[in-house]
Amino acid sequence: MALPEQGVLLYYKFVTLPDPEATRNWFERSCSSLALLGRIRIAPGGVNVTVGGSMESLREHIDAVAGQELFQGCDFKLAACSRPMDRDAAASCGFDSLSVRLVEEIVTLGVFPSPSLANAGKHLSPEQFHGMLDQAGSLKQSNAVVLDARNIYETRIGKFCPPPGIAFLDPKIRQYSDLPAWIDEHAEQLRNKSVLMYCTGGVRCEMASAYIRSKGEEFENVYQPRATQLSGGIQRYLEAFPEGGYFHGKNFVFDHRISVPSLQDKTVGCCYSCKSPYDDYTPRLRCSMCRMLVLLCESCKASVPYLCELCAANQHSSEPVESGRDKCSKLRILCLHGFRQNASNLKGRLASLSKKLRRTAEFVFIDAPHELPLLYQLLEDETRQEPTAQPHKKFAWLTDPDGPKASTQTWTPVQKSFDPMQYQKQTSGWSESWEYLEQVFADRGPFDGVLGFSQGAAVAAILSSLKDAGLIDIKFVVLCSGFVSPVLEQQVLGGLIDCPSLHIFSGKTGYDRQISCTESERLAGKFRPGSRTVVRHDSGHIVPTRPDYLEKYSEFFKQFL
Known part of the structure; x- marks a missing residue:
């Protein structure tokens, strides 16, 4: 079949x-x-x-x-x-x-406050975008510029090649949040220009074009930038012009296809080392310093460590990043996920934070020791089918002694909806988790601190109380959307924990539907006032990475570097 x-x-x-x-x-x-x-x-x-x-x-x-x-x-x-x-x-x-x-934003431009999307650039259909390039090219000299809003590794295998007389601007950025700084530094190249902007599917241009157009009243009145964007991005353009049109090479995509060529299938990229034609990112080779994708052919990829062109241009050391304490003395932070989650879930949740603090901290993610059953909720008429997706194991640090037990890795139907108070029943399993964590510290330590999210924060708080007792060697804890576990109540017996702590949680009632802000406040109250730092945000069950919050996190971490 x-x-x-x-x-x-x-x-x-x-x-x-x-x-x-x-x-x-x-x-x-x-x-x-x-x-x-x-x-x-x-x-x-x-x-x-x-x-x-x-x-x-x-x-x-x-x-x-x-x-x-x-x-x-x-x-x-x-x-x-x-x-x-x-x-x-x-x-x-x-x-x-x-x-x-x-997440906080569906695409993170990295400026606060975010520009108003009401001021985003005018959308051009692929045919209109192509026609403007045709028209501008026929004039030989034009005030139009083409701006690529993508990352440098994307542009290396495919880009628009406008006709003579139209400038092509490649910001050569490592990540999208670097684009505003490039726009600020190159405003002269955008002044009084018709900016034809594009990205893979259009979403990055929405924010970036709004940023260009909202540079402030003086900028807008004097320079009057006219930013337009390719609606639907490169993908829609290649659908309209399958032979490639003005786009040469391959369209880098963030899925298993890796890249999508036009019918022309022209190789634009080249090996960074030997400069021979090459445009295959399938090996997923990454810079040993910044972890950005590196384009190296079969012959050159044996020469390790890899270094991207941006790190090479900035004269970084070519020594690869190793686990453990490196020459930059970055903080090593053990990360504990929440209930019914796993290390991969938390790694994804903290991806933005890890990226923005990459020069400050190395985050180490582990699964909890207690495996949980895979559950799915039945509809009211009990007609919902069992999920067909490949199940991924879920874990916990503390469990409900009366809750369902893990047996085989198959889906189990339940009729109950999510219980926001379930964490109060999670009282079992600490002795096994503590024995497991002791082994993690012995095998993968040392760690400067522990970061916990949700139930992981409750467990990190327990670990901080053990620091007071001299049973564990850490400098600090970071507690995100945490709560007071019954296990912690037994540990501290009414006293205050004297461990430096950073508490991150929603400061608005009802915003975090998993753990109430009252519970997170109560957890913060278990720590001595002189050693705790509290960051209350206006989002839900997340760790926000807006610049104003990042500044507070960085200030906390600086005292331990």
Whole structure:
């Protein structure tokens, strides 16, 4: 029997979500039931989706999303493709599982406050974008410039090549949040210009074009930048111009396809080392300093360590980053995930934080020792089918002694909805978790500190009380959306913990639907006032990475470097 046709679906929507947590739950249920894999990011201001699966399931998902009033008008970019040929590459792209996460923004430009999307650049269809390049090229001299809003490794295998007389601007940025600084430094090249901007699918241009157009009243009145963007990005352009048009090379994509060529299939990229034509990122080679993708051919990839062109240009050491304490004396932080999660979940949740603090800290992620059963909630009429997605193991540090036990790695139906007070019943399993953590410290330590999220924060607080007793050697703890565990109550017996602590939690009642801000406040109250730092944010069950919050985190960490 022939296998069903496979495909990849991309779409985004900037829209105010009245209940991001409920939206996240809906997407997770919907995509799991259709066996879709990939990444979905949910923020108060919208959604950003890249998923893959059978074309039939993807079309069913499109119908379900389009039928919701909030998401009407989405530009669904659906493309047929083959099944992943390289499982390691698919895994590195996050296409071996389904990840649905709450984030602050669906795309992080890295400026605060974020520019108003009402001021975003005018959308041009692929035909209009192509026509403007034609028209500007015929004039030989033009005030139009083409701006690539993508990262440098993306531009190295494919880009727009405008006709003579039109400047092409490649910011050569390592990550999207570096783009505002480049725009600030190169404002002269954008002054009084018609800026034709593009990215992979359009979402990055929304924010970036709004930033250019909102440089302040003086900038807007004097320089009057006119930013326009390619609607639907490179993907829509190649659909309209399959031979490539003005786009040469391959379109880098963030899924298991790695890149998508035009029918022209011209090799634009070259090996960074020997400069021979090469444009295959499938090996997923990364810079030993900054972890950015590096383009090296088969002959040159044996020469390690790898160094990207940006690190080489900045004359970084070519020594690779090793685990343990490195020459930069970065803080090593052990990270403990929440209940019914795993190390991979927390690593994804903290990806933005890890990236922005990469020069300060190395984060080490581990699974908890108690494996949990895989549960899915039945609908009211009990008709919901068992999820068909490949199950991934879930773990806990503390468990409910009366809760369901893990048996086989199969899905188990439950009729109860999520109980926001379930953490109060999680009183068992500490002795096994403590024995396991002792071994982690012996095998993978030393660690400067421990970061815990949700139940992981409750456990990190227990560890901080053991520091007081001299049973563990850490300098600090970071407690994110934490609560007071009954185990901690038994440990401290009414006293205060004298361990430096950073508490990060929502400061608004009802925003965190998992752990109330009252519980997180109560946990902070278990630490001596002189040694605790509290950061109250205006989001939900997340660790926010806005610049104003990052500054507070950095100030806390500096005292231990």
